[in-house]
Amino acid sequence: MAIIKTEENPSPVSPPLSETSILGWIKKHLFSSVFNSLLTIVTLYIIYITVKGVWTWGIVDAVWVAENRRECFNISADGACWAGVISWLDSIFYGRYPREELWRINLGLFFLFVWMAPLWLPRVRAKITIGLTTVFLYPFLAGYLFSGGDKGIFMQVMFTAAIVCLVANTIHAIVGLFTGGSLPEFLPRLFGKKDAQEKSRRTIFLATLTLCFVLVFAWQMNWNVARVPWTKWGGLFLTLVIAGIGIASALPGGIILALGRRSRMPLVRVLSTSFIELFRSVPLITVLFMATTMFPLFMPEGFVLNKLVQVIIAVCLFNACYIAEIVRGGLQTIPKGQFEGAHTIGLGYWATMGLIVMPQALKNMIPNIVGNFIGLLKDTTLVSIIGLFDVLGMLRSVGKDLPWLGLHKEPLVFGAILFFLICFAMSKYSRHLEVKLSTNHNN
Amino acid sequence: MAVSDNKKDFVRIEPKESFGFFYDQRVRSVVYQLLTAAVVGWVAWYLVSNTAQNLESRGMNTGFGFLNVGAGFDSYFKLIPNEPGVGTYGRIFIIGALNTLYVSALAIIASTVLGFFIGVLRLSNNWLVSKVALAYVEIFRNTPLLLQVIFWYIGVFSLLPKVKKSIDLSGGAELLLLNNRGLYTVWPVPGDQLWMTGLALIIAVIAIVFLRRWARNRQSRTGQIVPTVIPSALLLILLPGAVFFITGMPLDWDIPKLAGFNFVGGANLPPSFVTLFVALSIYHAAHMAEMVRAGILSIGKGQYDAARSLGLREKRVMSLVIIPQAMPAIVPPMISNWMSTVKNSSLAIAIGYPDLVSLFMQTSLNQAGYAVELVGMTMAFYMFISLTISWLLNIYNKRIQLVER
Numbered sequence: 001m002a003i004i005k006t007e008e009n010p011s012p013v014s015p016p017l018s019e020t021s022i023l024g025w026i027k028k029h030l031f032s033s034v035f036n037s038l039l040t041i042v043t044l045y046i047i048y049i050t051v052k053g054v055w056t057w058g059i060v061d062a063v064w065v066a067e068n069r070r071e072c073f074n075i076s077a078d079g080a081c082w083a084g085v086i087s088w089l090d091s092i093f094y095g096r097y098p099r100e101e102l103w104r105i106n107l108g109l110f111f112l113f114v115w116m117a118p119l120w121l122p123r124v125r126a127k128i129t130i131g132l133t134t135v136f137l138y139p140f141l142a143g144y145l146f147s148g149g150d151k152g153i154f155m156q157v158m159f160t161a162a163i164v165c166l167v168a169n170t171i172h173a174i175v176g177l178f179t180g181g182s183l184p185e186f187l188p189r190l191f192g193k194k195d196a197q198e199k200s201r202r203t204i205f206l207a208t209l210t211l212c213f214v215l216v217f218a219w220q221m222n223w224n225v226a227r228v229p230w231t232k233w234g235g236l237f238l239t240l241v242i243a244g245i246g247i248a249s250a251l252p253g254g255i256i257l258a259l260g261r262r263s264r265m266p267l268v269r270v271l272s273t274s275f276i277e278l279f280r281s282v283p284l285i286t287v288l289f290m291a292t293t294m295f296p297l298f299m300p301e302g303f304v305l306n307k308l309v310q311v312i313i314a315v316c317l318f319n320a321c322y323i324a325e326i327v328r329g330g331l332q333t334i335p336k337g338q339f340e341g342a343h344t345i346g347l348g349y350w351a352t353m354g355l356i357v358m359p360q361a362l363k364n365m366i367p368n369i370v371g372n373f374i375g376l377l378k379d380t381t382l383v384s385i386i387g388l389f390d391v392l393g394m395l396r397s398v399g400k401d402l403p404w405l406g407l408h409k410e411p412l413v414f415g416a417i418l419f420f421l422i423c424f425a426m427s428k429y430s431r432h433l434e435v436k437l438s439t440n441h442n443n
Numbered sequence: 444m445a446v447s448d449n450k451k452d453f454v455r456i457e458p459k460e461s462f463g464f465f466y467d468q469r470v471r472s473v474v475y476q477l478l479t480a481a482v483v484g485w486v487a488w489y490l491v492s493n494t495a496q497n498l499e500s501r502g503m504n505t506g507f508g509f510l511n512v513g514a515g516f517d518s519y520f521k522l523i524p525n526e527p528g529v530g531t532y533g534r535i536f537i538i539g540a541l542n543t544l545y546v547s548a549l550a551i552i553a554s555t556v557l558g559f560f561i562g563v564l565r566l567s568n569n570w571l572v573s574k575v576a577l578a579y580v581e582i583f584r585n586t587p588l589l590l591q592v593i594f595w596y597i598g599v600f601s602l603l604p605k606v607k608k609s610i611d612l613s614g615g616a617e618l619l620l621l622n623n624r625g626l627y628t629v630w631p632v633p634g635d636q637l638w639m640t641g642l643a644l645i646i647a648v649i650a651i652v653f654l655r656r657w658a659r660n661r662q663s664r665t666g667q668i669v670p671t672v673i674p675s676a677l678l679l680i681l682l683p684g685a686v687f688f689i690t691g692m693p694l695d696w697d698i699p700k701l702a703g704f705n706f707v708g709g710a711n712l713p714p715s716f717v718t719l720f721v722a723l724s725i726y727h728a729a730h731m732a733e734m735v736r737a738g739i740l741s742i743g744k745g746q747y748d749a750a751r752s753l754g755l756r757e758k759r760v761m762s763l764v765i766i767p768q769a770m771p772a773i774v775p776p777m778i779s780n781w782m783s784t785v786k787n788s789s790l791a792i793a794i795g796y797p798d799l800v801s802l803f804m805q806t807s808l809n810q811a812g813y814a815v816e817l818v819g820m821t822m823a824f825y826m827f828i829s830l831t832i833s834w835l836l837n838i839y840n841k842r843i844q845l846v847e848r
Contacts, residue, residue: 029570036569043571267476271483281829282822283786289804290822293814297494378587385589385793392590399597408597416586416594423585 058413068403084404085414092394092414095234101148104225105237108145112138114170124176130169135248137162146241149227151220160217164209230308234389236418242390243377246315251369253316254323259353261328272324279321284379287314288386311383319376326372330365331357363437370430374423391415494815503812510536516806518542518797520713532807539799540824546716546798547785550723554784555777557724558731565736576732583729589790592722596794600714600721606705620699620706626717627699630710634693643686650682651675715796719788727784731777738773739765771843778836785828799824 016024031037061079063072064086072081085092094102115134118124141162144155151159172183179186184205191204233241260272279287291314295305305313334357342352384393395411398404464470498505510533517527522541525534564576583591601623604610609622620627651671658669687694699709712720742765750764791798792805804821808814 029568032568039567039569040571043569043575047571047575265472265476265479268479271479277829278822278826281782282825283789283800285789285792285800286804286818286822286825289800289808290818293808294494294818297497297814298490299497300493301497301500374585381587381589382790392587392593395590396593409594412590412594412598415590419587419590420582420585424581427585 118173148225250319253320257324258327330361367434539802543798553724554727557728561732562735625713632695636690643683647682738769
């Protein structure tokens with residue numbers, strides 16, 4: 001008897017029809033039983049009613065071009081009046097920011113994109129440095145672009161540093177993209193020194209940076225943009241500013257609070273825990289009210305915080321406590337052996353945390369942090385209650401504008417779509433990250 | 444003996460026993476804590492002294508004496524009677540707190556039921572149904588709750604017809620009417636002997652508990668399964684029902700009737716209440732559905748296979764094997780979802796529902812001042828609720844852990 005089969009295999013059984021054809025799929029997933037069929041038909045009917053209603057109201061009967069609400073009514077009484085939303089589109093995105101200065105906001109957002117894009121490019125190195133500069137230097141660049149006016153000496157230095165950093169970042173990313181190397185490695189080659197020592201590389205790099213700094217500093221001394229007071233800020237722009245500052249400053253604050261909560265020192269632990277629990281157990285709106293009514297009392301006489309700063313401080317405090325719980329959750333996933341291992345090789349507390357524990361924990365936390373950012377972005381709409389004109393405030397003022405008096409539904413629907421697009425994209429992304437970052441291959 | 448000779452050559456190096464004072468962990472711990480205390484204490488002192496100075500220079504009053512002072516305003520929706528001018532700020536606090544708890548309790552019940560329902564639909568074999576449930580979840584989770592609340596208020600409940608053209612939700616019986624003044628519903632008026640029916644209900648529940656315990660004991664002794672569902676349902680309906688009829692139906696219904704321009708009688712819930720209730724229920728049901736789904740999916744496939752190989756029917760697989768194991772994964776997030784329902788009910792302020800924040804932190808604060816006390820009391824109320832709920836959660840978690848071992 002031969003081990004090797006000589007005769008031909010009998011033709012394999014083809015998969016059942018239900019697995020291959022569309023009809024089979026429909027039968028299996030939609031009409032597998034009488035009850036399921038009924039369910040499918042009822043659901044189809046509900047979908048039909050909903051889609052038809054929304055379609056006729058929002059698209060077919062809708063008015064896209066009109067001067068005012070009366071005209072909308074004259075053209076179509078039952079449809080949506082998108083003309084009002086369209087004429088307010090600028091305000092919904094930028095608030096009452098001067099129209100001729102809008103390029104500053106766009107430029108600021110573009111810079112943020114350029115600054116953060118390298119984080120997503122796989123070949124670029126030193127991502128942690130790029131991330132840190134985004135958190136610590138970008139706010140100065142954006143802050144000056146958005147508010148303008150005269151720069152103080154501190155602002156001049158930070159603004160210059162931010163621009164130099166942006167340029168260096170971008171060149172570094174391009175270099176990384178093409179060669180896979182870093183900027184300090186690339187610079188000596190420009191000057192014809194192919195195999196420069198580590199030390200001379202660093203010297204050249206720092207020298208170039210300093211030179212750039214001096215040049216930019218000289219240039220920016222005579223470069224000013226007009227001042228735009230914060231009361232003119234509004235719309236989606238303001239929402240993003242508050243949420244962005246909220247997440248960027250809540251991260252360090254949250255890490256400190258979480259470490260405090262896990263500390264062995266009882267006093268530190270009790271203080272951190274009660275701070276976290278205090279802010280987590282009350283609604284954001286009460287914290288915002290507290291900020292606007294009590295911060296003026298907390299400050300020494302004559303020291304006036306504007307409302308935007310009050311709100312931002314409140315959002316930061318509030319969010320830091322939520323981030324602290326996320327960080328604590330992340331720290332709990334790190335096995336004890338990691339702490340003990342770090343201890344054994346002689347690392348102290350901060351070295352253990354910064355070099356061993358946090359890098360592992362942060363990776364676990366990224367999806368939750370993105371989730372927190374989505375929540376923060378949604379919660380930021382609460383500032384419209386205390387009188388800031390964020391995106392919701394702008395959407396609501398469409399219906400108070402004289403030509404569009406009473407037009408409430410359409411702006412709100414538009415806002416809902418806007419938020420849905422942003423939040424849905426981010427939550428999908430965070431789920432993707434969760435899968436990508438998980439090193440657990442058990443499931 | 445070369446070895447022992449060599450031994451003499453070794454000089455044991457004594458470890459340096461210098462006591463580095465600042466390198467001792469205990470010392471450091473004390474120093475750090477003292478530093479922290481000093482910094483926190485200084486910040487607290489700084490804020491308090493500034494506040495005291497500011498309050499004095501602005502001539503603002505302090506202290507809790509204002510709670511006994513009559514408030515010059517009234518809430519249009521309240522669960523306890525109040526008279527403007529006579530009712531004190533303390534009473535306003537209670538009205539606000541009750542209003543908050545009332546709307547959140549109803550919303551918690553509705554969102555939990557709806558959330559379980561949507562979560563089950565989400566896991567349905569029917570592709571279309573599960574996708575519709577997914578669309579529901581994603582749409583309501585990814586838009587701000589405040590926007591939803593305002594949309595329900597302006598876009599739906601303010602556009603309802605006038606009183607004369609009320610929408611009848613009870614299908615022509617005029618028991619549940621919806622119009623632009625809110626929801627009008629029949630309201631039970633208990634008679635004298637209704638307590639006997641209530642007593643019968645309690646007795647029926649106790650009897651059911653004993654019946655189920657007896658049935659379980661019998662099953663574990665003899666293996667016979669005694670059906671308990673139908674007998675307990677019968678017991679629950681028949682016993683109180685019989686008592687109710689014997690005592691002569693001591694329950695009247697207060698039916699809303701159109702008189703002039705408005706309805707009289709029955710119970711009236713203002714549009715702001717209905718809005719908040721609907722918005723909170725729908726929003727939190729979407730979150731709830733995801734929790735239910737995640738909890739049930741967290742049970743491994745092996746559990747299903749094992750349960751089926753034991754010969755359990757599909758329903759019993761769910762009720763005896765899957766759901767008991769999924770509950771520990773569902774309950775903790777569910778309770779924190781309840782907690783955020785209570786917190787989110789503070790969005791009432793955007794639509795004028797008189798909850799605690801809107802009555803106390805806004806109206807009272809504008810009327811009476813006392814910023815520190817009012818803000819403190821409001822926050823303390825929410826903290827109290829939150830701590831109570833997390834205490835309950837801890838009890839639950841401990842019980843679960845004991846069972847799990």
